[in-house]
Amino acid sequence: MISKEEANTTTAKVFNAASDYFDAPALSFWSRFGQQTIDRLSLHSGHRVLDVCCGTGASAIPAAVCVGSTGQVLGVDLAESLLELGRQKSRQQGLKNIEFRHGDFEHLGLPRESFDAIVCVFGIFFVPDMVAAVRELWRMVRPGGKLAITSWGAKVFEPANQRFWEILETERPDLVKKLTPWDRIRDRASLQALLESGGATQVKVFAESSIHELAAPEDWWTMVLGGGLRGTIDQLDPAARERVRQANLQFLLTNQVQSLEVDVLYAIAQKSHPRQR
Structure with a gap:
């Protein structure tokens, strides 16, 4: 297992690089699944929310x-370039109740039981010790509050x-x-087991199979550049990179692929009040 510092450095480097395409229309799934995560939380006026691995605010906004x-919403991420995009978007929407902060969510030093909801969308699997990460997030959930973990x-x-x-x-080769990082929690049972191992209670996991439409084959390459695959692509020399791009586009054209299948898992845990324990 790589060290936490190495994992953080790699993740930040990849997503800082991917920021130039991260919010492109072809990557609308970030907002789609972020919104659907929030919809499952039944948030109310006055709630305090922590969104870790928040990216450009797909769930935080x-x-x-x-x-x-x-x-109040606090969004935390390792990639400063994504955070700046989130700040710009929140300002454009006139939101004054959201802060985007650079940092490692496992070492924020925030008080225990201080948030009504904590959200982590497509990020928990980048942490080498996911159980410890869940335990830290659960520590900050107030009684009656919820923890939401969304994964592929x-x-x-x-x-x-x-x-x-x-x-x-x-x-x-x-x-x-x-x-891939999320292979450790790619089904309902393993994701539920992760949250329960981290101390979470009343865990429910929902599975969703959906379709992501491609307006053109080039949309797929934009998705590659705007997500976690960017780190792999950036290790290719220019000629190899272009050959890989052309082969990808040719595959989609030849097979007339106009949409992609994607499975998403939503885990929601709720912390009991002391009298209910």
């Missing part, structure tokens, strides 16, 4: 809208994703990952 002017399921933008790795192997 909808949360800020829900909790209103009397509420078995299919993640298929068939394009699998073909991407097959094409990459012809160029740089050393870059091919046999396991």
